[in-house]
Amino acid sequence: MPLFGKSQKSPAELVKALKEAVNSLERGDKKAEKAQEDVSKNLVLIKNMLYGTSDAEPQTEYVVAQLSQELYNSNLLLLLIQNLSRIDFEGKKDVAQVFNNVLRRQIGTRSPTVEYICTKPEILFTLMAGYEHQEIALNCGTMLRECARYEALAKIMLHSEEFFNFFRYVEVSTFDIASDAFSTFKELLTRHKILCAEFLEANYDKVFTHYQRLLNSENYVTRRQSLKLLGELLLDRHNFTVMTKYISNPDNLKLMMNMLKEKSRNIQFEAFHVFKVFVANPNKPKPILDILLRNQAKLVDFLTKFHTDRSEDEQFNDEKAYLIKQIKELKPLPEP
Amino acid sequence: MMSSSNNLAPSVAPSEKVPWPNSKDDYELRDVIGVGATAVVHAALCLPRNEKCAIKRINLEKWNTSMDELLKEIQAMSSCNHENVVTYHTSFVVKEELWLVLRLLEGGSLLDIIKHKMRTTNCKHGVFDESTIATVLKEVLKGLEYFHSNGQIHRDIKAGNILLGDDGTVQIADFGVSAWLATGRDLSRQKVRHTFVGTPCWMAPEVMEQDHGYDFKADIWSFGITAIEMATGTAPYHKYPPMKVLMLTLQNDPPTLDTGAEEKDQYKAYGKTFRKMIVECLQKEASKRPTASELLKHAFFRKAKDRKYLTQTLLASGPSMETRVHKAAKRQPGASGRLHRTVAGEWVWSSEEEDNGKHSSDSESEDRPMNRLEAADSSDSDREEPSEPSERTVTCTTEPTATEVSNSTTAEDYPPVNLVLRMRNNKRELHDIRFEFAVGKDSSEGIASELVEAGLVDNRDTVVMAANLQKLIDNRHQIKTVTFQLNSGYNPGEVPDEKSLIGYAQISITD
Numbered sequence: 001m002p003l004f005g006k007s008q009k010s011p012a013e014l015v016k017a018l019k020e021a022v023n024s025l026e027r028g029d030k031k032a033e034k035a036q037e038d039v040s041k042n043l044v045l046i047k048n049m050l051y052g053t054s055d056a057e058p059q060t061e062y063v064v065a066q067l068s069q070e071l072y073n074s075n076l077l078l079l080l081i082q083n084l085s086r087i088d089f090e091g092k093k094d095v096a097q098v099f100n101n102v103l104r105r106q107i108g109t110r111s112p113t114v115e116y117i118c119t120k121p122e123i124l125f126t127l128m129a130g131y132e133h134q135e136i137a138l139n140c141g142t143m144l145r146e147c148a149r150y151e152a153l154a155k156i157m158l159h160s161e162e163f164f165n166f167f168r169y170v171e172v173s174t175f176d177i178a179s180d181a182f183s184t185f186k187e188l189l190t191r192h193k194i195l196c197a198e199f200l201e202a203n204y205d206k207v208f209t210h211y212q213r214l215l216n217s218e219n220y221v222t223r224r225q226s227l228k229l230l231g232e233l234l235l236d237r238h239n240f241t242v243m244t245k246y247i248s249n250p251d252n253l254k255l256m257m258n259m260l261k262e263k264s265r266n267i268q269f270e271a272f273h274v275f276k277v278f279v280a281n282p283n284k285p286k287p288i289l290d291i292l293l294r295n296q297a298k299l300v301d302f303l304t305k306f307h308t309d310r311s312e313d314e315q316f317n318d319e320k321a322y323l324i325k326q327i328k329e330l331k332p333l334p335e336p
Numbered sequence: 337m338m339s340s341s342n343n344l345a346p347s348v349a350p351s352e353k354v355p356w357p358n359s360k361d362d363y364e365l366r367d368v369i370g371v372g373a374t375a376v377v378h379a380a381l382c383l384p385r386n387e388k389c390a391i392k393r394i395n396l397e398k399w400n401t402s403m404d405e406l407l408k409e410i411q412a413m414s415s416c417n418h419e420n421v422v423t424y425h426t427s428f429v430v431k432e433e434l435w436l437v438l439r440l441l442e443g444g445s446l447l448d449i450i451k452h453k454m455r456t457t458n459c460k461h462g463v464f465d466e467s468t469i470a471t472v473l474k475e476v477l478k479g480l481e482y483f484h485s486n487g488q489i490h491r492d493i494k495a496g497n498i499l500l501g502d503d504g505t506v507q508i509a510d511f512g513v514s515a516w517l518a519t520g521r522d523l524s525r526q527k528v529r530h531t532f533v534g535t536p537c538w539m540a541p542e543v544m545e546q547d548h549g550y551d552f553k554a555d556i557w558s559f560g561i562t563a564i565e566m567a568t569g570t571a572p573y574h575k576y577p578p579m580k581v582l583m584l585t586l587q588n589d590p591p592t593l594d595t596g597a598e599e600k601d602q603y604k605a606y607g608k609t610f611r612k613m614i615v616e617c618l619q620k621e622a623s624k625r626p627t628a629s630e631l632l633k634h635a636f637f638r639k640a641k642d643r644k645y646l647t648q649t650l651l652a653s654g655p656s657m658e659t660r661v662h663k664a665a666k667r668q669p670g671a672s673g674r675l676h677r678t679v680a681g682e683w684v685w686s687s688e689e690e691d692n693g694k695h696s697s698d699s700e701s702e703d704r705p706m707n708r709l710e711a712a713d714s715s716d717s718d719r720e721e722p723s724e725p726s727e728r729t730v731t732c733t734t735e736p737t738a739t740e741v742s743n744s745t746t747a748e749d750y751p752p753v754n755l756v757l758r759m760r761n762n763k764r765e766l767h768d769i770r771f772e773f774a775v776g777k778d779s780s781e782g783i784a785s786e787l788v789e790a791g792l793v794d795n796r797d798t799v800v801m802a803a804n805l806q807k808l809i810d811n812r813h814q815i816k817t818v819t820f821q822l823n824s825g826y827n828p829g830e831v832p833d834e835k836s837l838i839g840y841a842q843i844s845i846t847d
Contacts, residue, residue: 054627089417093486134355138411173358175427175434176414179407220396221429225403264397264432 009045011067015074018042022079025086039087043094050101068102072116077102081126081143084136092139100146114150121156128162131169131181141180148187151195158188158199167210171222182225189229193238200233200242208246215255224267227259231273247278250287257295260302269307272320279323292330299327354384356437358428363391363437369444374398379440389425392436396429410436412488420479422499422509441507443500443651446472446566450495452655454569462605463569468649469610470639472498473563474632475506480559481628483508484552493558494538495565500651504643536581537561537571542622544582553622556631560617564593567606572596579781579799583806590618609636753812755805757787759841764827766837770846773809780805794824797841808843817844 009017021038024031049067052058059067071077080087080095087095103113117123124147130140147153157163166188169181189196200207214226234243246252256278259271278288292299303324310316357363363380369390370377380391399406413424423439443449450463464472476498483490490497490508497510536544540557565571572591573581585591593603593611613636619625626634752772761767769792773783784802787793793801804820819834819842826832832839 054629093415138414173428175429176407176410179403180411183404183407219429220432221403221434224396266397266399 011049011063011070014042014046014049015067015070015076018046019074019076019079022076022083022087026079026083028086036086036088040091040094043087043091043098046098047094047101050098064105065107068105068112071102072113075120077117078120078123078126081123081130081140084130084139085133092136096139096142099143103143103146103150111150114152117147118152118156121160124153124157125160125162128157128160128165131165131172131177134174134177137174137177138180141177141184144184145187148184148191151192154188154192155195158195163188164206164210167214170214170226171217171219175221178219178221179225182222186229189233190236193236197236197238197242200239204242204245212255215259220264224264224270227267227270227274231270234274234277243277244281247281248285248288250291253278253288253291257291260306265307272306272316276319276323279326286333289330289333292327293332296327296330300324303327353387356382356389356425357384358426360428360430360435363389363435365391380437382437388440390438390440392438393430394434394436395432396434397432406434415486416482416488418479418482419505420475420507421482422507438509439501439507441499441505441509442502444655445509446495446498446500446650448655449500449650450566450569459569460602462567462603464566464649466606466610466636467639467641468646469563469566470637471641471646472506472566472650473559474637474640476508476559476562477628477632477637479506479508480552480555481632484555484628489552490555490558491543492535492538493555494535494562494571496535498562500646502647502651504646504651506646536578536585537573539582539585540622541585541620544586551622552627553625556617556625556628557622559628559631560614561591563610563614563617564591564595567593567603567610568596570596579802582803587810590615590620592618609634609639612636753809754846755808755843756846757792757801757841757843758837759793759822760837764830764838773805775809780809794822796823799823801841805843808845812845817842 018039021035021042024035025039029035046067048056049059050064058064077099080099084092084095103111103117105111105113124144127140127144127147130136130144144157148157166181166185170178170185172178172181189200211226211230214222215230217223217226233239234246253275256271256275260268260275262268262271278284279292281288284292303320306320307316362383364383366379366381368376369379370392375392375394377390377392380389381387382389394406396403410424410427413422416422416424422441425437425439427434427436429435453459453463476493480490480493492510493508497508499507499509501507538558538561540554543554543557561571572595573584574596576584593606593614597603613631613634616626616634617631631637752774755771755773757769757771758766759769769787771783771787772778773780780802781798783805784793784798787801788795788798800820800823804818808815808818819837819840821832821834822839822841826839830838834840
């Protein structure tokens with residue numbers, strides 16, 4: 001590798017060289033092979049500038065600042081992401097590493113790259129669309145999750161129409177891509193509590209209509225993961241309003257009661273953690289109370305025999321005992 | 337989207353093969369070539385590509401831990417593109433199973449080959465010659481070098497995880513995908529997760545201690561142990577139960593080729609260069625061990641030959657695929673397993689027992705923490721190969737270990753050491769438990785299990801308690817107190833804190 005002996009290029013030269021190479025790669029002209037090589041080479045040089053190597057320390061803050069400024073001015077981050085599928089295997093990983101490093105850069109309390117991306121939201125949407133393409137999905141996922149850590153960027157993604165594509169991405173047939181999309185999806189829905197709660201409240205109907213489909217997915221992993229996330233979302237105190245709304249809907253209760261009886265024990269167990277919220281609700285609406293009362297004896301019987309081998313899980317056993325007691329003591333609302 | 341790739345099949349140019357499909361019907365499952373607790377590995381044929389592959393079927397119902405761990409391992413695999421690292425093609429869900437499609441390496445694992453050779457020939461003075469060892473290990477090092485440059489640590493390098501192709505290809509396999517066996521609890525709910533897995537015999541001291549974390553140098557230690565394994569056929573402390581291996585690794589000088597020898601000069605056929613290479617890898621101080629790149633320049637690897645050489649020396653002497661299939665199917669339950677440790681420091685033994693995925697999803701009952709290992713052991717009497725206790729046996733009763741471990745201090749009649757154990761009780765109040773330790777008579781394990789039996793210490797803390805007690809006793813002239821993290825952890829809402837002993841305990845010498 002031509003890492004040694006060469007006089008070091010300045011950040012401006014590096015960015016310019018990389019941009020030309022990516023452009024050439026994009027055009028797919030005769031020089032494509034050469035372009036591929038140049039892209040990889042310059043990406044490594046930029047990466048080493050940011051991370052250092054075993055022989056060299058990362059560059060000084062001054063050089064890194066210059067490099068970042070060049071990256072913003074040249075719009076190279078977007079260009080790299082748009083052409084990610086054309087870059088070779090190791091180069092794709094380098095793009096993600098460079099992107100994430102520059103993203104994390106701070107000046108005092110400011111994150112200049114975050115500010116930059118806020119003015120270029122196309123970067124985020126291109127990354128999200130990366131889940132459509134098998135060969136770059138995971139690289140894009142790595143970058144997206146880094147973005148999602150910043151509230152300003154999470155907000156842009158959450159409030160975009162593109163966000164709803166995640167309901168499709170989490171169900172694609174390739175397991176690692178679907179699961180990666182799911183972690184990003186989860187990050188967006190849980191990381192910034194207040195932002196998330198506001199989003200869920202404002203978009204309750206749309207989100208939960210989509211969410212229902214995940215819970216009914218043919219794919220076992222989708223069903224199991226989405227059920228678990230649902231439990232976490234409802235039990236988060238920030239989402240109190242959303243929870244109240246969710247547990248007032250008798251259809252949701254019916255779904256959970258059906259999931260309690262699923263063949264998969266893991267799904268049963270996750271369903272239990274959602275079901276308990278319905279029972280523990282001190283102000284059960286009449287339709288909910290009616291369902292529970294109608295099934296009172298059956299539920300008590302069912303729960304008594306439910307996962308009795310989890311004897312070591314004290315919390316679960318306490319909760320189960322509590323639910324059984326609550327259900328036993330249920331009484332119809334007095335006639336008005 | 338991705339699934340539409342299936343439709344591309346007929347129109348694709350022959351040079352550009354169909355992508356690996358994500359549908360069960362596109363694969364024809366053939367023989368079972370491996371069996372684990374949560375997974376079965378088949379040889380298979382990918383019909384649209386007309387290409388052989390291996391399919392690892394992981395039963396997700398047995399996967400009680402969060403699926404994030406699984407994803408991490410698969411991503412680690414898919415972010416690798418190197419000829420010495422197992423080739424991952426795709427993965428998809430089939431009912432309650434996850435199917436991982438991997439490159440098929442017909443030669444099987446290096447361990448299979450070692451065992452076969454030991455059964456069929458006299459290996460008393462060594463299993464393989466230096467050239468074979470150098471050739472294989474050089475490939476492994478290239479894989480490790482790539483891995484480490486990727487920022488990854490393998491954490492479980494051993495002959496069992498090195499696979500061979502028919503053509504002499506050497507690949508590092510098993511990124512812990514099957515190693516993270518369900519421990520019977522939903523770890524994500526408990527906010528603990530495994531920080532590593534490993535097999536005790538191959539595990540670096542710093543990994544066992546976990547005081548300051550560890551880095552890719554841990555793989556170099558395991559690599560050194562694997563070098564010994566290739567020469568002698570086993571890891572140095574293979575005769576001992578897992579806990580004893582931990583103690584020996586931590587207390588003794590690093591093992592050498594001769595550690596497990598029964599006779600003097602048994603392994604004299606191996607030269608200085610090889611031995612030096614092993615010594616360099618097995619330095620207790622991780623920072624002193626060479627990196628994979630540095631090791632590649634070691635004189636020993638000048639002895640390395642090419643793949644073809646391996647097809648002659650290794651593969652020709654290896655078991656046929658049929659033999660391995662037969663063995664995989666015959667493997668006894670509870671016959672092998674791994675020790676894992678959680679962030680909280682909890683040691684957990686998982687047995688890689690046979691299960692064809694037909695059982696109910698009741699995996700909790702298979703959970704075998706260290707201190708309940710007798711049950712796993714009972715099936716060992718009719719084990720297939722009694723020659724490999726530490727990999728396959730799981731004797732972890734406190735008794736025998738205790739007497740063995742205290743060897744270093746026997747026959748010395750010191751006055752008992754007075755100790756106090758300070759920790760929080762169930763009500764989270766700090767309290768002191770005073771006890772004596774008669775050096776030479778008492779064993780730390782014995783005391784730890786007494787504390788557990790008395791209900792003073794959580795079951796999960798037996799091992800960490802014993803280990804720290806031993807550490808204190810052994811170094812009682814230098815240190816008077818040890819503080820350590822408990823596996824039983826802390827209550828939800830508590831933040832672990834060494835000072836206030838939340839999630840920690842402290843043992844001190846009082847006299």
